[in-house]
Amino acid sequence: MNPLPDPMAPQAFRDPGVAxxxxxxIRRLAxxxxxxxxxxxxxxxxxALFRSGVRALLGDCVTLLSGPGCPVCVTPADIVDRAAAxxxxxxxxxxxxxxxxxxxxxxxxxxxxxxxxGQVRVVYSPSDAxxxxxxxxxMRVVFLGVGFETTAPAAAAAVLHAxxxxxxxxxxxxxxxxxxxxxxxxxxxPGLKLDGLICPGxxxxxxxxxxxxxxxxxxxxxxxxTGFEPLDLLQGILMLLEQKARGEAxxxxxxxxxxxxxxxxxxxxxxxxxxxxxxxxxxxxxAVPGGGMAFREEFDAFDAAARIPLDIGxxxxxxxxxxAAVLVAAVKPPECPLFANRCAPDHPVGPCMVSSExxxxxxxxxxxxx
Amino acid sequence: MCLAxxxxxxxxxxxxTGVISLSGISRAVDLSLIEDPQPGDFxxxxxxxxxxxxxxxxxxxxxxxxxxxxxxxGGQEPP
Amino acid sequence: MTRAEPxxxxxxxxxxxxxxxxxxxxxxxHFSNTTLDALGDAALLQAPTGRLAFTTDSxxxxxxxxxxxDIGKLAACGTINDLAVSGARPLALSCALxxxxxxxxxxxxxxxESMKTVLExxxxxxxxxxxxxxxxxxxxxxxxNTAGIGAVQxxxxxxxxxxxxxxxxxxxxxxxxxxxxxxxxxxxxxxxxELRSDCAPxxxxxxxxxxxxxxxxxxxDATRGGLAAILHEWCEDRDWGVELDEAAIPVRPETAALCGxxxxxxxxxxxxxxxxxxVPADQAQAALQALHSLPATHGAAIIGRIRADFPGRVVLDxxxxxxxxxxxPAGDPFPRIC
Numbered sequence: 001m002n003p004l005p006d007p008m009a010p011q012a013f014r015d016p017g018v019a020x021x022x023x024x025x026i027r028r029l030a031x032x033x034x035x036x037x038x039x040x041x042x043x044x045x046x047x048a049l050f051r052s053g054v055r056a057l058l059g060d061c062v063t064l065l066s067g068p069g070c071p072v073c074v075t076p077a078d079i080v081d082r083a084a085a086x087x088x089x090x091x092x093x094x095x096x097x098x099x100x101x102x103x104x105x106x107x108x109x110x111x112x113x114x115x116x117x118g119q120v121r122v123v124y125s126p127s128d129a130x131x132x133x134x135x136x137x138x139m140r141v142v143f144l145g146v147g148f149e150t151t152a153p154a155a156a157a158a159v160l161h162a163x164x165x166x167x168x169x170x171x172x173x174x175x176x177x178x179x180x181x182x183x184x185x186x187x188x189x190p191g192l193k194l195d196g197l198i199c200p201g202x203x204x205x206x207x208x209x210x211x212x213x214x215x216x217x218x219x220x221x222x223x224x225x226t227g228f229e230p231l232d233l234l235q236g237i238l239m240l241l242e243q244k245a246r247g248e249a250x251x252x253x254x255x256x257x258x259x260x261x262x263x264x265x266x267x268x269x270x271x272x273x274x275x276x277x278x279x280x281x282x283x284x285x286x287a288v289p290g291g292g293m294a295f296r297e298e299f300d301a302f303d304a305a306a307r308i309p310l311d312i313g314x315x316x317x318x319x320x321x322x323x324a325a326v327l328v329a330a331v332k333p334p335e336c337p338l339f340a341n342r343c344a345p346d347h348p349v350g351p352c353m354v355s356s357e358x359x360x361x362x363x364x365x366x367x368x369x370x
Numbered sequence: 371m372c373l374a375x376x377x378x379x380x381x382x383x384x385x386x387t388g389v390i391s392l393s394g395i396s397r398a399v400d401l402s403l404i405e406d407p408q409p410g411d412f413x414x415x416x417x418x419x420x421x422x423x424x425x426x427x428x429x430x431x432x433x434x435x436x437x438x439x440x441x442x443x444g445g446q447e448p449p
Numbered sequence: 450m451t452r453a454e455p456x457x458x459x460x461x462x463x464x465x466x467x468x469x470x471x472x473x474x475x476x477x478x479h480f481s482n483t484t485l486d487a488l489g490d491a492a493l494l495q496a497p498t499g500r501l502a503f504t505t506d507s508x509x510x511x512x513x514x515x516x517x518x519d520i521g522k523l524a525a526c527g528t529i530n531d532l533a534v535s536g537a538r539p540l541a542l543s544c545a546l547x548x549x550x551x552x553x554x555x556x557x558x559x560x561x562e563s564m565k566t567v568l569e570x571x572x573x574x575x576x577x578x579x580x581x582x583x584x585x586x587x588x589x590x591x592x593x594n595t596a597g598i599g600a601v602q603x604x605x606x607x608x609x610x611x612x613x614x615x616x617x618x619x620x621x622x623x624x625x626x627x628x629x630x631x632x633x634x635x636x637x638x639x640x641x642x643e644l645r646s647d648c649a650p651x652x653x654x655x656x657x658x659x660x661x662x663x664x665x666x667x668x669x670d671a672t673r674g675g676l677a678a679i680l681h682e683w684c685e686d687r688d689w690g691v692e693l694d695e696a697a698i699p700v701r702p703e704t705a706a707l708c709g710x711x712x713x714x715x716x717x718x719x720x721x722x723x724x725x726x727x728v729p730a731d732q733a734q735a736a737l738q739a740l741h742s743l744p745a746t747h748g749a750a751i752i753g754r755i756r757a758d759f760p761g762r763v764v765l766d767x768x769x770x771x772x773x774x775x776x777x778p779a780g781d782p783f784p785r786i787c
Contacts, residue, residue, distance in 0.1 A: 004430060004433045004434065004437065005433065007426055007429035007430045007432075007433055008376060008378070008412050008424065008426065008429065010375075010376075010709070012429075012433055013432075014768050014769060015436065015440075015769075016696075016768060016769050016770050017440055018436040018437075018439060018440050019769035019770065019771075020443075020769075020770065021439045021440045021442070021443035021444075022436075022439055024443050025439065025443065042372050043372075044372035044373055045372075050773055051767075051773060052767055052768075052769060052771060053765075053766075053767030053768075053769055053770065053771020053772050053773050054769065054771055055771065055773075056767075056771040056772040056773060057769060057770065057771035057772075097417070098783025099783070101783050102783075122783050124417065124418055124638050124711070125400070125417045125418025125419065126417065126418070126419075127398075127400050127418045127419075128418065147417075148372075150372050150374065150416055150421060151416065151417055153403050153419070153421065154400070154403070154416070154417050154418070154419040154421070157400060157402040157403060157419065160402075161402075200372055201372060202372035202374045202414065202416065202421065203372060205374075205414060205421060205422040206421065206422070228372065230767075230768070230769045230771075231436055231769075235432075235435070235436070254432075256425070256428040256431065256432065257424055257425050257426075257428040257429040257432060258376075258414055258422055258424055258425075259422075260422075260425075264403065264404070264421065264422050266403060266404065266405055267403040267404075267421060267422075270402065270403060345776075345779050346779055356712060364776070365774065365776035366773040366774050366776065367773070367774065373710075373711075373712045375706075375709050375710050377710075391642070392706040392709075392710070393702035393703050393705065393706035394642045394643035394644075394702060394703040394706070395633070395640045395641065395642035395643065395644060395703045395706050395707055396640070396641050396642050397639065397640045397641070398639070415710060
């Protein structure tokens with residue numbers, strides 16, 4: 001027998017023969033159990049399912065719905081407006097992940113703010129924003145903190161470094177969100193008929209499996225924590241269908257190489273040292289109790305909203321935009337009247353089209369060969 | 371929201387910093403979020419931070435399951 | 450500016466003594482040839498028989514120096530390659546420099562030397578040019594414009610109208626290296642390692658391809674927007690489309706790694722020494738062998754074919770034998786964490 005491939009090489013999780021075998025199993029099972037609707041919560045999963053060709057490989061045998069796990073998409077537009085306002089404030093530079101650059105606020109995107117003379121820098125890491133602050137003591141650096149539990153700990157660590165190093169010109173425009181409360185809100189939505197949740201692998205690396213037990217217990221919904229390579233996706237989907245066939249609703253871990261049942265307690269400690277859960281508005285879900293984070297009072301000095309107050313109110317959704325409905329799979333992207341005509345990646349109306357992992361962008365860029 | 375890639379810790383450069391490598395490229399990494407990082411460990415790299423270690427034994431176990439599936443299904447590729 | 454490092458001043462563009470010094474002391478030092486040395490207002494050249502190819506490009510890359518090259522090498526190769534993929538032998542180049550006040554003279558010399566190295570290896574000369582100096586902030590260090598003329602040779606690419614379903618799509622080497630190498634050294638990303646721009650002249654490979662596959666339909670070098678951009682340009686509004694085999698597309702491990710980390714697609718990343726070509730199916734093997742026989746293009750591969758069933762689309766058959774559309778690249782790729 002051939003030795004197993006190098007487990008640390010991505011190719012090991014992209015084998016076409018294994019993909020075909022898993023797909024065959026999925027198809028056979030789907031014939032037995034009847035139509036199944038699965039939701040991938042995480043935007044990175046949405047993109048991976050399209051780009052890897054898994055969606056196309058499975059065809060109609062399983063319905064895959066995209067959920068609200070795109071932090072860019074669910075962030076209300078006023079965050080972009082605030083960031084743009086900071087960018088235009090003299091002496092302030094906004095440092096942001098690239099994902100946010102083209103997201104429309106109510107008065108344009110950060111990319112447009114930069115073109116108009118605003119100070120905006122794309123960074124790959126909060127460490128880069130910190131380095132910018134350290135190198136430029138006269139510059140106030142506002143780091144746009146968007147993301148879920150995968151990303152928020154890094155921002156928290158950056159705040160702790162800033163405090164340790166006395167960098168009082170570093171602050172965070174906090175828009176971080178928490179996934180489990182949103183899952184409850186989603187599962188409780190009337191009219192949403194789901195047979196299982198493909199749970200976000202990297203969020204789970206931080207939070208572990210525990211938070212999903214409540215979802216499974218309360219809503220009788222199978223949850224499988226899944227990785228991002230093609231074979232991970234296929235295996236995760238297979239595990240959900242197998243649960244459906246057995247009439248079970250349990251939490252299972254497909255991504256055991258990266259997700260421990262207890263998650264990463266150290267990352268959580270750092271996260272909750274700086275931030276605490278708070279109510280937040282999620283585009284699509286509305287107000288989600290405990291669905292966001294707020295700075296703990298002792299870190300007010302690093303809270304951009306406290307240090308540089310702005311007079312900016314909530315931004316209305318653009319007319320005709322159906323992002324809110326798309327985010328909870330009440331509407332599929334091609335069903336939105338603006339899809340691919342008034343709203344396209346080059347001229348997006350809502351964030352689902354411009355976000356690198358928005359459901360609409362994914363459908364537009366990778367989908368529909370008809 | 372979850373773009374993270376398994377990379378190898380090449381060396382430590384401080385109490386919570388190091389250098390990672392992947393296929394011939396390398397970068398500084400912040401190791402604050404993981405316990406006891408060591409050169410040779412594999413970690414998930416996300417936004418310049420290591421967010422968790424990748425467990426080789428578990429990875430092998432997953433590959434074993436894939437192999438079983440391949441053998442049971444006859445191991446053919448679709449047309 | 451620290452110490453008294455020689456730098457380009459506004460006066461160097463002024464037409465007076467300093468300008469003359471710049472021209473003779475720096476530019477001619479690297480580009481000297483009979484025609485250019487005459488320093489006429491125009492270069493007088495012997496016209497070739499047959500058709501003339503004429504191309505121009507401006508180079509504004511930032512940073513000016515990157516692993517695998519600099520703006521000078523980019524400029525020389527870029528213009529030579531536009532001529533080469535049009536089926537023309539490069540005859541002569543013009544070179545216009547727009548220099549920002551305060552630009553280090555040493556850097557200018559290094560850049561001109563890079564251009565000279567490419568030009569000498571390709572047997573082409575800069576026969577005419579121009580130098581201007583602009584105020585600080587008006588140019589990012591240095592902008593270069595080059596124009597080139599070439600003699601169109603037989604066989605030349607037939608054109609898009611000649612494309613037929615079943616034709617093979619080839620690429621002359623691994624894709625995405627230039628775009629990712631330049632991105633990696635941008636401030637804040639700072640990835641070190643093996644990433645190098647693929648910047649290189651393509652006359653010899655293009656000529657070899659055309660000789661081995663005389664009915665070649667199309668050749669283009671895959672610059673901004675990457676391979677995806679040219680494939681889209683080719684099939685837009687046509688009654689055929691392009692099908693690519695993901696497993697066959699050559700990508701260097703380091704380029705693939707950086708793309709994976711930043712969430713970018715090698716199909717959308719720029720190249721500066723790689724071309725794509727469409728050749729008839731029965732000439733594809735000969736074309737591939739011709740490219741493989743040259744060290745510069747030993748990594749060439751057949752990556753797909755022309756299909757009639759999805760007109761105007763570029764479709765990827767993925768590694769796991771699923772399928773997806775390859776979209777047009779949208780503007781400058783920003784690194785992602787999502």
